[in-house]
Amino acid sequence: MSRGRILIIDDDLDLQRGLGIRLNAEGYEVIGAADAVSATTVARREKPDVIILDLGLPGGDGYVVMDRLKSLLVGSIPVIVLTARDPATDRDRAKAGGAVAYFQKPVSNRALLSAIERARAGVESVRV
Numbered sequence: 001m002s003r004g005r006i007l008i009i010d011d012d013l014d015l016q017r018g019l020g021i022r023l024n025a026e027g028y029e030v031i032g033a034a035d036a037v038s039a040t041t042v043a044r045r046e047k048p049d050v051i052i053l054d055l056g057l058p059g060g061d062g063y064v065v066m067d068r069l070k071s072l073l074v075g076s077i078p079v080i081v082l083t084a085r086d087p088a089t090d091r092d093r094a095k096a097g098g099a100v101a102y103f104q105k106p107v108s109n110r111a112l113l114s115a116i117e118r119a120r121a122g123v124e125s126v127r128v
Contacts, residue, residue: 003027004049036060078119
């Protein structure tokens with residue numbers, strides 16, 4: 001039985017696969033999208049429980065994706081930002097955009113799994 005569905009939006013397919021393997025091992029069903037354009041389509045179609053979002057994407061950055069999700073009425077899905085960008089410059093903007101957590105790559109399994117569980121439980125701000 002699945003613990004929930006997670007959409008990973010990242011253009012690094014190796015990262016998507018690696019995270020997918022880790023999350024599958026924890027009982028999650030994982031879906032992927034590699035760009036900002038397909039991200040919103042996949043989110044609407046699949047209705048994941050949590051979204052893990054990179055900020056640097058082809059076709060529009062992660063902020064564009066968060067804005068689109070809100071406008072398409074799937075903005076209630078918790079978004080965890082996982083990016084290589086500097087938190088000093090992007091953390092506050094991600095929080096203002098609706099992210100419930102912000103992590104800089106690489107992230108520990110424990111920290112990410114904790115953020116996912118807290119996001120699924122409806123904790124307002126996990127680690128932003």
